[in-house]
Amino acid sequence: MLLEKNVVGKKTDWANYITLADEHETPLLRVLPKGPKPVNVVRHYQADTYNAPAPNAWPEGKDWDAFKTSGANRAELVSRVQWFVQTAAVGKLAQDVTDTAGISDELSHEIPKKMTEMAREMECAAGSDQVAYADHGQTGNTFRGIGKWISSSWTEVSSPSSSSSKSCTRMSILFSFLCNDGYSDILYIFYKLFRNCGN
Numbered sequence: 001m002l003l004e005k006n007v008v009g010k011k012t013d014w015a016n017y018i019t020l021a022d023e024h025e026t027p028l029l030r031v032l033p034k035g036p037k038p039v040n041v042v043r044h045y046q047a048d049t050y051n052a053p054a055p056n057a058w059p060e061g062k063d064w065d066a067f068k069t070s071g072a073n074r075a076e077l078v079s080r081v082q083w084f085v086q087t088a089a090v091g092k093l094a095q096d097v098t099d100t101a102g103i104s105d106e107l108s109h110e111i112p113k114k115m116t117e118m119a120r121e122m123e124c125a126a127g128s129d130q131v132a133y134a135d136h137g138q139t140g141n142t143f144r145g146i147g148k149w150i151s152s153s154w155t156e157v158s159s160p161s162s163s164s165s166k167s168c169t170r171m172s173i174l175f176s177f178l179c180n181d182g183y184s185d186i187l188y189i190f191y192k193l194f195r196n197c198g199n
Helices: 025-031 093-096 106-126 179-194
Strands: 042-047 075-080 152-154 172-174
Touching: 025 106, 093 106
Parallel strands: none
Antiparallel strands: 042 075, 152 172
């Protein structure tokens, strides 16, 4: 008697679709405005802030004996283009000779998946405590993450290579209007806004 378990040549029964068991929301990328195409890899900005309030009651008739310039707090800010890369590769036989359940074109399936992964990497970098680095040949330019921008204070550091003699622009600016609790609140607002959105 021929039993099912002994049948040779049974076709494997695959569902003709693929279920993506992963969330890939990117709320920061959705709300951040897209700027113009960069002209150069490095762009320079100026930033300024007000002096902290201080007691101010000048006696009548007294000559001024101290002067404060309004430009003392001005500082240079530098932005760099961070290049995100994801590679997709499909062999000739995998593309042209393989019949895969749920996928009619392997390369066409690879590319949007890699684009989504790259968007998630951008989202992760933007919402992290990543510091800004200048490209030194082994690690590329990195932009400063939100966690560094809204910390109570930050100083731009030099290249990640400790052996590098090149020094990057150093500056220190105080941001007292936000703290870690404020950062958590911002992320919670993003979560509430986008948790029910479709893919």
